[in-house]
Amino acid sequence: MAKLDFSPIADTTRRAEIVALLRRAILTGQLEPGQKLNELRISEQMRVSRAPLREAMRELVQEGILTSIPYAGTFVINVTAKDIDDAYSFNKVMDELAIERAWKLRDQRFFDELDRRHEAVKQATRDLDTTRQIETALQLHGLIYEWADNSVLLETWQRLTSRLQMYFALHQRARNEPVPSEDVHETYVQLLKGKDMRAAQRHAREHIDLDFEELLAYARGLEKRASKGA
Amino acid sequence: MAKLDFSPIADTTRRAEIVALLRRAILTGQLEPGQKLNELRISEQMRVSRAPLREAMRELVQEGILTSIPYAGTFVINVTAKDIDDAYSFNKVMDELAIERAWKLRDQRFFDELDRRHEAVKQATRDLDTTRQIETALQLHGLIYEWADNSVLLETWQRLTSRLQMYFALHQRARNEPVPSEDVHETYVQLLKGKDMRAAQRHAREHIDLDFEELLAYARGLEKRASKGA
């Protein structure tokens, strides 16, 4: 019998599709932070009943990008400067851990996948598709987590990714200018292919810090304006 | 006006209560790993309709203690030795981070709370209430996370806690013997009150390793038996 691996067929519940739709809307910024999600309106737009929609919303609440107040509504989470700060300082430590764990497990498949994802980022950059650029950059970054062979670490990263993507999208939309076309990931990829683990860890930390400072400054500006307006 | 902090009143939705009930049943081992949750049967037992029950189950799926297969059912997660291993090796790193972050923020309230939670563990031990002993021990341990002033770190810990509690409960039920009455947390508490952060980190790591090895051995035994039976 020929050896052939079939991948599981896709979930075909409405709920799963709704989750994907809503997540995308939030992560791309179509649904803004703090915005309320009206169940009736959304269910009518999607042509589904409220039951699967509500179940989908529960999932996203647990995923950390929605928040729910009983009898008041479900809202896109608000982003504070501290949230961003917390996420990033946590991410730094996780990155070091992931690189350490993945380091010995790197193989040809790892390097191939690394190149593939790097290429995807470059393609999105050429296309000036900022949403996809953020998405692919996070996927490139996520490879070390997938290779670290620790389910909890990977799961934690995936949870965090949602929020990181949301933060970046927010930032991109705000400054509303073309993305730097230089390839900021080149060094990162090269270091992951090299022999110096410490150097890779150090670069991951510093590389992240760059965008982070910018993002944080933006969020602080937002809060300042908000408190002045209130 | 007198300064008085009111805590938010409890969620009064059926959903929230169902979540609490189900979580408790899973974490205490009343619902065993791999077991299927029949929606109709549970909803009848709880005297609620399936809608809030299903929403509650979605939350627990995202929380990581249930798993769902479309049109097949929702099941309590299966616990493999690798899952336990992953959780613990991740937890070690998180612990070091939490202690580091919380260290400078320790104050009188921290020490008081530390003693209070330590006392709760001792009380549960005296009562021979194994479930509560596990619960309080994890709460004692969680204090450093609450004090670390990082929302992502805390949230990650809380997610992990569910599974740790489940693993321990499983183990306790399996060996079915009285819990050691000696106070294994004394040194931990003393170190957290002291001046040597590195020592505290080291102890947290080693202290965890103890129970961990036992738990892991048990899980490996389970898997061996399972593969032999199949």
Next chain:
DNA sequence: GACAAGCAGATTGTCGACAATCTAGCAATA
């Protein structure tokens, strides 16, 4: 005018029923 009470509309939470899907068992066929 300030303030409390109460009503109306909108929205969320919950329910019972129906539709879609899966599973196990049996019959039919080669």
Next chain:
DNA sequence: TATTGCTAGATTGTCGACAATCTGCTTGTC
């Protein structure tokens, strides 16, 4: 016998309607 097709029962997914709750406005009272 092994395999396929079918059917009945059970279970999950989805729907539309009703109940509970909140919010803002109006009204009445001082």
